[in-house]
Amino acid sequence: MNLIFTVIFVLSAAVLLFTAPADFLPALLDGGMNAAKTCLTLFCIYVVWMGLSAVAEDARLTEKAAKLLSKPCGKLFKTQSPAALENITMNVSCNLLGIGGAATPYGVKAIDALEKEGNEYAQNLLFIINATSIQLIPTTVIALRAAAGSLAPHDIALPSLIATAVSTFIGAALYMLINKFKFKAARRAKCST
């Protein structure tokens, strides 16, 4: 992130210096304003969903849901931590249900639990799954199309589903493959020494 931030910041600032130097400070301030707005929106979403998830946790509902999926998830993510497993399963199920707002807090909790385990592999895999977004119904887009007078606002649902499934599959498969190669190379290096 450091490298990306520095490069993009310096390049963009340099271009602005020559084209529109008066726009530089307003751009920065607008960025800050966007961050504040986003934080407020996020706060509203997370207050609701984390509140509900705390109730579900205290009613020991998440524990049960996690037990159902913990075996396949444990294998996929190579983790034994029950806290991480519970949060991973909740994250994945919320994603599938299309409630991304609820998925994120679980995802972050899972990442934190995996950090204690030192399991960077599972962290990255979970990140990839979330950032390639499995979504069953793209509600925002359908609403937008309906508002714009589309005759069949739903007809993009199936192509969207296929596209997200493909990107999630490619992302996860590619990462697991690269990781396997790394693991093999590391083992070979150990054997030869």
Next chain:
Amino acid sequence: MQYVIPVIFIGVILIAAVRRVNVFSSFSRGAGEAVKFVLNLMPLLACTFIMCELFERSHLSDALSRLLAPAFSLLGIPSELSKLILIKPFSGSGSLAYLTQIISEYGADSYIARCACVLYGSSETVFYISVVYFAKCANKRRLLPIVIILFATFISTIIACLLCRIM
């Protein structure tokens, strides 16, 4: 679909009440966690958004998309969409604004607009998510997964444009 969320809320709260959980104090404990979570996130998000704003305002994103348009059209992606593809990983609100613009310019049922919708619905703001997810991690340098995600999203973009042609 609109029934799912209310049903989940009612179900969870009813089950909790039956199991003698103090629903009010549990809910407020969760809400308290949300406060900490967002406060933790705020400085990181500020950096990300400032970067995105600069990138857009300097018209670097425009220049880059113009540069990439020929390569995109070679892969079957309409050149009108190159800017959306470039903005999406950086900014959710920016790409949403651009999507609305495309829909009103070309008409909701045009090929370009349908492609744009599928693109928008099937990708995420990668940089933002990486900030949120790895906020508390010691290792914040996750170049490999970001590259993989951008690659996977790009492949699905090509497929999406193809699908919109057939379906």
